[in-house]
Amino acid sequence: MARDYYEILGVRRDASKDEIKKAYRRLARELHPDVNPDPATQERFKEVTQAYEVLSDEEKRRMFDMGADPFAPGGGGFGPGGFGAAGSPFDDIMNAFFGGQARARRSPRERMRRGRSIKIRIELDLAETAFGVDKEIAFPTAVLCSTCQGEGTAAGTSRTTCGMCHGHGEIIQEQESFLGRVRTSRPCPQCTGMGTVITDPCPDCAGEGRIRERVTRNVEIPAGVEDGTQIQLAGEGEIGPNGGPRGDIFLEIVQRPHPVFERRGDDLHCTITVPMTAAALGASFTFETLDGTEEIDLRPGTNSGHVITLAGKGVKHLNGGGRGDLMIQVDVETPARLDEEQEALLRKFAELRGEDKPPGKFSPGHGGLFSRLRDAFGAR
Structure with missing residues (x-):
């Protein structure tokens, strides 16, 4: 077990959530690494943060008050969702103090990004969905620029370090507020966070590293697919900017109606x-x-x-x-029209089976079955 978390934050054991939060804000302002980088202070900041994480969470606080370990399996901790992770209980405070950029300076954004996925509808007959089929599909997509091989630069040139952010990919600003000195950062508007710029773009792709073409693919549709089935072709979609990995293709099966089945x-x-x-x-x-x-x-x-x-x-x-x-x-x-010979034969058949005058509403006085049928269809 760690030290007394109430003692670390300097609050009473019956302190309210607001009191705990205020105590943590005060200490975080003094101890955060961006304000005081001393290693000993950083350890103290981690301890304070851990205390706040426990006492600000009702379940963990209850476990701590009972003498149990609040970071036992199932209780959270400094793994995902613990100290320093996005969405942790002290994230809102860090954003308030340091503009969401309280941690170490970020690296420049990756130039290569994953391409978009593509959705294609394929119409198939019932037999094709039942037994499977090989299909050739054609669609427009982004492919690697063969001139610059995805670099985006003209022949004989290369990317240069951004002069605005000096290759960091972000712009840091500091300003005074009632909380003290606050640091904020934002992606560099000149290089869009990449840290490098293209001064002489490729004439074929205009610096994108990819061009649009209409391509064909042979795809194997497995037997048993039905209307609405989606088939994923991993890594067959659009190539990403600057030669980034391809997205996926999603084939949506549309089954045509069958005249019989x-x-x-x-x-x-x-x-x-x-x-x-x-x-x-x-x-x-x-x-x-x-x-x-x-x-x-x-x-x-x-x-x-x-x-x-x-x-x-x-x-x-x-x-x-x-x-x-x-x-x-x-x-x-059942035949709707009978000629005289057919009617005579059916009457004879009914007599042989004793069905010429069945009981019920067709009993004597109401006419026979075939008489009623004859009357019903005679006027047609």
């Missing part, structure tokens, strides 16, 4: 219409799937709504083995 996950669904006689007597017919022609057997007495399942004839599973199924729903079509 509806996709639901990795299963395919469709509906076929069969005549009433085929449903009653049974039939065989050919059906075109994504894999080719299949022979389908319709068993006698099939009702409308019956589903025929062709296992493994759906879409391939993405990043895995196997496939979904093909589900064929049967829709039995």
Whole structure:
């Protein structure tokens, strides 16, 4: 355990948050390395900062008051989020005193920055999403300038040190305030924080180190993708300024509607219409799937709504083995118009099955089933 944090800040054990904060502000103003660089003072400043971090946090303060270690695993500390890290509990105070630049002077900003990522929409047919496909895509992007190889300077020249910031990439200013002398820094406006400038830019890229071109890429679309799937091509996007690393390409899959099949996950669904006689007597017919022609057997007495399942004839599973199924729903079509011979045959069929006068509203006095059908369609 460290020393008594209340003693370090010079506050009572029942001190309020405001009192703790005021005590820390007073000590930080005296001890901060930008004000007093003496090594012993810096150690004292770290100790004060640690005390403030504990006492300004309710949970850590409670642990300390109970005699526990507030920097035990799960309790924070001087790792990420601890002393000197962005977002730490004393950051706001440091910003108030030193303009957000209380720490050591920054290095110049890197000239090479990562390029932008690109989003490209690719339209695919159902078969292409089901089985995968190789596609050639063309798109405008930023590529390395072949004249200067990303340096941005004309042939025979190079970057020079910025005369405004002398290569530091930032401008330091000091001014007096009611808190004392306050130092602030900002990126150098002449070199934009890089520390160097181009006096003679490349004529092809105007100092950017890259140019825009329309390029083509061959991409492999895996089997099983669906509408809305995104595929990341790492490092295939725009090259960064001054030869910086490339961004990424994100391919967004758009699946075109299919005239027959509806996709639901990795299963395919469709509906076929069969005549009433085929449903009653049974039939065989050919059906075109994504894999080719299949022979389908319709068993006698099939009702409308019956589903025929062709296992493994759906879409391939993405990043895995196997496939979904093909589900064929049967829709039995009842004839809407009958000629005299057809009607006579159906009446005879109904008599043979005892269905010419079924019970209910079609019972005697209400006319037979086929009489009602005839009346309904006779006026057409």
